[in-house]
Amino acid sequence: MPFTALGLSPALLKALADQKFTAPTPIQQTAIPAILDKKDVLGIAKTGSGKTASYVLPLLMNLQQTIGVKNRHANVLVLVPTRELAEQVKEVFKTFSPALPKPVKTLAVYGGVSINPQMMGMQGVNVLVATPGRLLDLVDNNAVHLSDIETLVLDEADKMLNLGFKEELNKILALLPKKRQNLLFSATLSPDIENINQILLHEPVVIKIEAEEDTLDTINQVAYIISEEKKGPFLRYLINHHDMKQVLVFTSSTHQADAVVNKLRKNNIDAKAIHSKKSQGSRTESLYLFKSGKLRVLVATDLMARGIDINFLPYVINYELPRSPKDYVHRIGRTGRAEAAGDAISLVSKFDLHHFEIIQKKMGKKVNIIDGENII
Structure with a gap:
């Protein structure tokens, strides 16, 4: 199945070709159309299977409909367990966003560095990639508002729950609009993932790519x-x-x-x-x-x-x-x-x-x- 069969825009298809992406991975084949249709998704696949692009590409397309309509605060929130993954996800958004007609601003926020530049950089952000602790710090400082979040992504959810972020996740979930799209990606399907799936996801498209x-x-x-x-x-x-x-x-x-x-x-x-x-x-x-x-x-x-x-x-x-x-x-x-x-x-x-x-x-x-x- 080629990328042209997934419903992506000509601009993104050109960007994929420029980046030498020739064919979608199994998780991308199912996740991209589902996310474009605003459905909830539970994606289980090993690291290196193309999970990040499977949500970045359709979310960038969906944002084209939102930007300029109601754009006071971030529309997409991606929660990740580590600073390195936050930077990695941000780079994927930044790789493909220049190809789009309307610019998409992505910001990664995490602990271990000064909070002040992150607070100042929040203006006009469309996609916020964050570790849970630093996100709550920014909320406490009144630097970020989550009232306009239309899509929540939990990336590497297995690691996030294993590392004891459950209490912080609960605080963040309480701040988000009840009506939103939820995307949960994980390398494993553990009991913790099953439990949070039942809380978060509404009639999700379930994609489980078995490790070969x-x-x-x-x-x-x-x-x-x-x-x-x-x-x-x-x-x-x-x-x-x-x-x-x-x-x-x-x-x-x-x-x-x-x-x-x-x-x-x-x-x-x-x-x-x-x-x-x-x-x-x-x-x-x-x-x-x-x-x-x-x-x-x-x-x-x-x-x-x-x-x-x-x-x-x-x-x-x-x-x-x-x-x-x-x-x-x-x-x-x-x-x-x-x-x-x-x-x-x-x-x-x-x-x-x-x-x-x-x-x-x-x-x-x-x-x-x-x-x-x-x-x-």
């Missing part, structure tokens, strides 16, 4: 059995021995991420950490340097992975295993994209072997396991 097992076929997976005390030296050995560039390393905590970076730097391996305790400036810089190939190693926590989207990332290393098998698949899915091969390496202690067996069973793939104790 063969999406992992371009990823070469290997695990090394290694004791906790040897993980640091072994990580450095892997990076140096294989002359690795653009290595994404996952840890389970911010403290461990910083510790790994410190050890790498002491051994002359250029590395930075990206996690929730870093300032926004630091996070933005680290991500830019890594994406542009100027930083050799980026050490991240699971939450930060949502903002790391690189087509040709060659290496992912699990310094520690995640608790959830789904998070394991999400981590290694950062590599092996765009039909390019990638390597996913896990450092597994003997205490984690049983958990790793569960991960492999849930994933439906066996991983080559090597004893790493005597390699270095």
